[in-house]
Amino acid sequence: KMSQWPIFREGRLGGGVLFEKVEKRYRPFNSLASRTVGFINEDEYGAGIEYSFNNYLKGKDGKALFQRLAGGSWKPVFDAEDIKPEDGYDVITTLDVNIQDVAETALLRQLEARDAAFGSVIVMEVKTGKIKAIANLQKNKSGRGYGENYNFAIGDQGNTEPGSTFKLFSMLTLLEENKISLDEKIETGNGVHRFYNQVMRDAKNGGYGTLTIREAFEKSSNVAISKLVDEHFGSSPSKFMGYLEKVGLNEPFDFQLAGEGKPFFKKPGEKDWYGTSLPWISIGYESKLNPIHTLALYNAVANNGTMLKPYLVQAIVKGNTIEKEYGTEIIRKQIASEKTIKQLQELLEGVVVRGTAKNISNAEYSIAGKTGTAQKLENGQYTRKYYTSFAGYFPADRPKYSMIVVIDSPTGFAAYGGDVSAPVFKEIADKIYALDLELNPNSQAQIVSAQPNSALPFVRAGKAEEIHQIFEKLGIKASPTQPEDWVKVVANDNKIDWRINESDPNTVPDVSGLSLRDALFILENKGIRVNYQGKGLVKSQSLIPGSKLEPNTIINLELG
Template sequence: MSKFDNSKIMPRYSVIAIIMSIIAVAVIGKTIYTMTAGRAYWLEVAASQKKDSVTVKPTRGNILSCNGQLMASSLPEFKVYMDFNALKEAGNDTAFIDSINYISKGLNNIFPEKSAAYFKQHLMEGYHKGSKHWAIWNDRIDYNTFKEIQSLPIFHLSKYKSGFHWDEFNARRRPFGSLAQRTIGDMFGAKDTARCGLELSYDSILRGTNGIIHRRKVRNKFLDITDTPPIDGADIVTTIDVSMQDLAERALLDELKDPNVNGNVGVAIVMEVATGDVKAIVNLDKCSDGEYREVKNHAVSDLLEPGSVFKTASIMTALDDGVVDTMYTVQTSSGVWNMYGRDMKDHNWTRGGYGTLTLPWTLKYSSNIGVSRIIDIHYHNNPEKFVQGIYDLGLAADLRIPIVGYSPAKIRMPRKNSRGQYVNWSATALPWMSIGYETQIPPISTLAFYNAIANGGKMMRPRFVKQIIKNGKVIYNNPPQVIKERIAKESTIKEITRILTEVVSEGLGKKAGSDKFLVAGKTGTAQMSKGALGYKSGGTNYLLSFAGFFPADKPRYSCIVCIQKTGLPASGGGMSGVVFHHIAEGIMAQSLKLNVTDARDSSSNTIPSAKTGNLLATDYVLNALGFNITNGWNGAYPFGNPVWGRTLEKGKSITFQKEQVPKANIVPDVHGMGARDAVYLMEKHGIKVILIGRGRVIQQSVAPGEKIKKGMKCELRFG
């Protein structure tokens, strides 16, 4: 017989099976409901519990000067918010209400432009709305301000307890303000994207690589789990020298603001001759409020007719081709010469012109007629040869400047049709091209040409970035690059250097020169075309230039200064040349190093002179300086009772001559003493002293040897 009573057990199993079936049906029904009708709700819940593929921005790399000074750096900025729902869930809403006056007063201290009452009303508005992302302050704030806000009541708690949270941004800051602003570059602040300059050109290197994280909510807290870590951007080391940049900017700004100049645009570039490193680059525009700011990088983007600074290239082409030499003479008449139906004029045509000039003097006087006639005489029937000579000098070379907006020079090459007729050329094109018209050359290209002359004929590519650094290690070196090993014959380079030096010492470029070192260069004063309106529509605009290098005998730096202005007076040498002068002298003064031996000559005395007075103190000082006294004490008794006397110099030796101090009732002789010893000795004898001047005693109002009277005063005059 079975131990189990089926009549009792089976009903129980049946009940259990029915219950389990009902539960299974309920689970399946709930699953179907969740997947259909409740799908939207649960997706929203899931989204609040986790976030996938959240982008993490890296730290942008720094831009450094040539000696490692920060010129652009990323600093954190914040926007701060309140989540009042989190505040209430944490049970701190009562504490918030109790502290609202303290919080409002604290925010008023941090942001005084808004009152405490405003902050109280603003925060309470967000509180009553139950906002999860209520902006405490609408603008971005720096790190220090952020920490001040975070230290306020309630806000100092964790964001899960206080609801205080923030968004962090990488803000770009330039420690030197607007210095080289258009070259270093700008950022679109709201988008954190590069706008111009090196910031834009090297954006991919500076920006780094974004990272990816996902967030999961565990016990009411978000945990960040890194999938791909962000890679911070690398630093770039520029060639800019901050001190030279500041010097060039101040020199140019002072000239632009001069009432006689009142410039519209100013450009100054300083380049290191041997390397092509751009040490300073200034671009200043006159804005509507009358102030000068960096708005556009004119130095690399302005395609303008260069004017007379181009004449150097014209004369070099003729010299290099051997069609002329430095003894060649040209007739300029009375300062007006008809060139194929069009009058060419020299700047002094109203004063009778220059007459006959030798080739060097055509540059020294910047004679339009002289230069254009030399070129026209020898190249009129073959203008292609002249333009090819200009190309060979490197003026039309694409310098590949790493700044967005750079435009290479445009120099027209003559072309003929199938019938041998020029299709883009006229009889007057060559004469006017030779003096700087009919071409479009940015200042950086003109400077690269003059830098090549200074560099013995070797043309260097202007360099803006030297290195790329990551975590203190150099990951890329950008060495100096040679564009052309030689732009002209060695003899041509030497001849043109001598002529350019004489332009400054004897010609129109005197104001660019210095009495401390040789300067070589060329002035330029050109009328600026107004496009279809020509040159003479309305007020005449001028481009005033000076390009050159220094010291001319051992060139270290080249420089170009360009000023655009409206109306007269207008003088490349007298205006741009002045700026060049200040830049050159400032740079040379910064690098000046003197050796003490340079200050010695045959008449110099290297033994220090000592004042009459306490010989013990004198002995101590002279011994400390390394001088031995034949009858001294080797500096052993600086604080003993005074021994009075004077020093005697015999050749290279020093001896002491002791003197007796007069009796207590006799006025002492303090001539030659310093103030300390003279006052001590006089007051020891009971005489009150009045001091006038500084140095040694040269006069005492009471004669030495007189008897001392009660209350006697003595006036000591020093010199």
């Protein structure tokens, strides 16, 4: 057919076609985790995994002899000295694409709602240090929309004053030195306390008055925490700062991605150390930490005192051959005594039950964590802009995941960590909890159940390939379909019938009968925001299947 094209009518020298090999990058998950996956250009400038592991990924160029022909084309000349190119290795990460998707979606929703500058989320396995998701979104230069342009969770630009999440460290030092008991009382007065020529203030106008130390942590009283640290370490600030090395926060982790920010802390005796330094450091100012460093501290408390090095790449392979493996690495075997760790766990649970994050408490599972709100320093002055955060872990009674959420410069009323970052933590945790059968074995209800008046099991809906696997195990006949299809299922006598459950790209899909995992996959890939309640399979949906899909659509699902 090509010979009939008009371009060939001009003869051998007058027309023809040249084929050129063009390489194009394929991203199976589009922009998901794009900054973490990274890039590298021809000048070997880049970021992320691709840049950090380029020596393994790039392979080796080959060499061959070519002859230049008339017209400028090249013809290979086969030679015994030709060197064949070698493919690079494959890098296997610890990321979970479902958790990554959930994290980015929840973060983007809050950034848009609060018109914030940027935000980050890290989700990590408590017992292993495996990072399951890293999301970084920043407002585009145009001021419209958000993109993943920098890794604030890891990089130097994300190194900032942590705010009240650092109070966990201050409580660790006080408890380890046996300086306090959680039920003793401290006077915070009207929420204003002077240290030399500087004034410390609590967030609550009028102050909290007399509190127990437990209540002071739960309410995040700046005055209480700074008074306690100044009283017990004011004459020996080096002892307080020495705990940074004990817990492993004084140096970078040598993280697998290039560009990790370095923790910054003032040192007693140096020219920039003042009488006010210790009180302000105790509540998360005059110091700098990356989100990943703060998360490692909270993960250590969840892990009963063992601090692990977070890691993102678990293996480098070629085919079935493993070139290099990475695993769990302990930074500090025990950052504090067992007694102190148990008390810190109690404090973090109390923050969610009674304190500044009680808005994310729920009956399904328990969360432990701490809110953080730090005023932004610009041109040497603290402003009314805030760096908000929430760091913690869940379920609190048997921790599996730790997480940190940071959102920079949110706008609007109540721009504090408990109001801005904590709800994002809960949204992500809710979905992880619903999808993780190990945490919540009842969340998916029964995929296969007995149909009334029939001994034949049935599946309501799902992915054809997965349902086929169930049927094969049970020895049940089923009408054929393509394995990639979404299907609805009906049991008829001694066999299963099913129908294709696909929808037009511009219409609302039918997700009834699906597990929450499958429903979220279908709906969120269409850009639909999902709210849900209950447990089990989807019983009903608020939007009619087949109706026109509008921008920024929200759907409510009832599970049962």
